[in-house]
Amino acid sequence: MNDIFATVAILVAAWFAAFQQTVDRQPPPPTAQTNPAAASEEQSSLRLVEQLPVQLSMNDAQKAKFAQIFEAFKIDMLKDPAAIRAQIEEYRLRKAEYRKAQESGDANAIKAARAQLDTAHPGKKTMARICEQIMPILDDAQKERLTSIRTRFESGALTDFRLKPRAIIHLTDSLGLTPEQSATLNRLQDELRARMAELNPRDPAGRDELLAKLVVDVAAALTPEQRAKFAAAVREGDPELAQALDRAAPAKP
Numbered sequence: 001m002n003d004i005f006a007t008v009a010i011l012v013a014a015w016f017a018a019f020q021q022t023v024d025r026q027p028p029p030p031t032a033q034t035n036p037a038a039a040s041e042e043q044s045s046l047r048l049v050e051q052l053p054v055q056l057s058m059n060d061a062q063k064a065k066f067a068q069i070f071e072a073f074k075i076d077m078l079k080d081p082a083a084i085r086a087q088i089e090e091y092r093l094r095k096a097e098y099r100k101a102q103e104s105g106d107a108n109a110i111k112a113a114r115a116q117l118d119t120a121h122p123g124k125k126t127m128a129r130i131c132e133q134i135m136p137i138l139d140d141a142q143k144e145r146l147t148s149i150r151t152r153f154e155s156g157a158l159t160d161f162r163l164k165p166r167a168i169i170h171l172t173d174s175l176g177l178t179p180e181q182s183a184t185l186n187r188l189q190d191e192l193r194a195r196m197a198e199l200n201p202r203d204p205a206g207r208d209e210l211l212a213k214l215v216v217d218v219a220a221a222l223t224p225e226q227r228a229k230f231a232a233a234v235r236e237g238d239p240e241l242a243q244a245l246d247r248a249a250p251a252k253p
Helices: 002-023 038-050 060-079 081-104 107-120 122-137 140-154 165-170 179-198 204-220 224-237 239-248
Strands: none
Touching: 038 122, 060 122, 081 107, 081 122, 107 122, 122 140, 165 179, 165 204, 179 204, 204 224, 204 239, 224 239
């Protein structure tokens, strides 16, 4: 399945790169108001889709079917480049209409143009298509979770499943930390900030390694009871990151 993900990632990255070059040749007008998440939606849609098997706790059979759906998605994109170009052109036109509506200051026109722009968004189309195709392979709880993920993504509220460093620390707020534990967590935050500042922004793997180290170090500063609650909170918020705790856990005799 990793080969499939890699191939699709390369393909869609190239698609979105072409899409960005076509759409963003001109900067937005000074009066334009933009959604902070909109700039990264094209890149994040595929990243979120790739993480769905983990986020939905798919079993092996579901993962295999998910891989087949991704493979079909890749084939469809390859066999119809004209459709991709048409989508890019449609989005370019909708974006131009949205900017024109913003310049006019007409609230109704802005709202209507924004709706048209969202409908034409390639990233949202990708998410919608994948979600619709995998729904039949999910159980009721997974379907509910997927619906929530798709809604949050389409609203711009979700761009990444990963917990942020501050959120990781906040997971300990209700654990009744001692002053010594709080001091340790503050030190860990300071060390992480320094390491993050040195990190190449184009190195997501390096960032993931730092976050994994943070959760392991935080857990090490907790009592067994606190650690169990912290691990459960991490698992709920970021199942992939929780795997770092599983790897660091001592082997059972």
